[in-house]
Amino acid sequence: MNCSATTMARKKYSKGQPREAIFIPNAPGFSEILIHMGKPPYEKWSDGCIVIDEARMIEIYKAVTPKDGHNVKVIITK
Amino acid sequence: MKHLIVGILLVLTACSYTNAEVRKTDETETYYILLSNLLDVNQDQHTFTYASGVKQLDSLAAFKELERIYTQYIQPDMKNNTYSENRIKIILLFAFYAQQHHSAAFNEYLATDLMPIYMNNKTRFLKVLSELPFLTSASCNRLDKYFGFEGRSSDKKPAFITENKKRFTTMLNSSQMKECQALFNPQVSYQ
Numbered sequence: 001m002n003c004s005a006t007t008m009a010r011k012k013y014s015k016g017q018p019r020e021a022i023f024i025p026n027a028p029g030f031s032e033i034l035i036h037m038g039k040p041p042y043e044k045w046s047d048g049c050i051v052i053d054e055a056r057m058i059e060i061y062k063a064v065t066p067k068d069g070h071n072v073k074v075i076i077t078k
Numbered sequence: 079m080k081h082l083i084v085g086i087l088l089v090l091t092a093c094s095y096t097n098a099e100v101r102k103t104d105e106t107e108t109y110y111i112l113l114s115n116l117l118d119v120n121q122d123q124h125t126f127t128y129a130s131g132v133k134q135l136d137s138l139a140a141f142k143e144l145e146r147i148y149t150q151y152i153q154p155d156m157k158n159n160t161y162s163e164n165r166i167k168i169i170l171l172f173a174f175y176a177q178q179h180h181s182a183a184f185n186e187y188l189a190t191d192l193m194p195i196y197m198n199n200k201t202r203f204l205k206v207l208s209e210l211p212f213l214t215s216a217s218c219n220r221l222d223k224y225f226g227f228e229g230r231s232s233d234k235k236p237a238f239i240t241e242n243k244k245r246f247t248t249m250l251n252s253s254q255m256k257e258c259q260a261l262f263n264p265q266v267s268y269q
Binding site: 004008010023026029031034038039046048068070 | 136137141149152180181186
């Protein structure tokens with residue numbers, strides 16, 4: 001439950017604002033990864049992060065209050 | 079008079095918020111923070127407490143501090159969109175940090191940001207690498223990742239190698255060149 005909804009200061013989403021993301025600290029093998037928007041082919045939008053469709057990302061981001069709140073639980077399944 | 083005082087207070091408050099938003103970190107503090115993160119020391123500067131009272135290291139706050147500094151130093155500090163050697167050193171140290179700590183966010187930032195900096199500052203960029211060879215692998219890795227990342231075409235990578243190989247060979251030693259060249263295999267496109 002230590003993940004947070006946040007934004008990436010150096011990346012933008014399609015409307016030009018900071019890209020919404022879910023921050024996941026201390027993921028195995030990484031200091032941090034994020035879930036953020038991308039476009040198919042999704043692997044070309046990632047160098048370690050998890051990439052999902054932009055509309056879905058914004059929907060998730062808006063559902064979380066407060067932002068930067070360590071109030072998100074991420075479950076990754078195969 | 080009362081309205082004037084309230085007005086001045088409001089202006090001062092607005093100014094203090096503005097200053098907070100644009101807080102700059104000088105180079106000495108930047109190196110201190112970057113090295114602390116590289117060495118995993120001083121982490122207790124960022125903590126948060128759950129509603130249950132449990133105190134925990136705040137990785138997000140540490141990331142946000144680094145991101146704020148990165149955003150400051152990724153801007154050009156010289157005219158015509160160019161960068162000083164000191165600024166390039168800090169940016170390449172971020173690349174080193176991202177590589178060593180497997181920071182997905184900074185790796186993705188630099189996959190986009192580093193190539194334009196190299197293209198506008200080739201001599202200064204390679205001079206920094208020649209002076210600080212430990213930065214070679216991380217820097218060449220990020221330059222290579224530029225091609226094909228976030229929808230960019232990787233078709234231009236062979237031309238980039240052809241056009242820049244002589245410059246790299248002239249300014250880097252043979253060991254560095256070998257290390258960098260291995261990362262720039264034109265047959266390997268970014269996946």
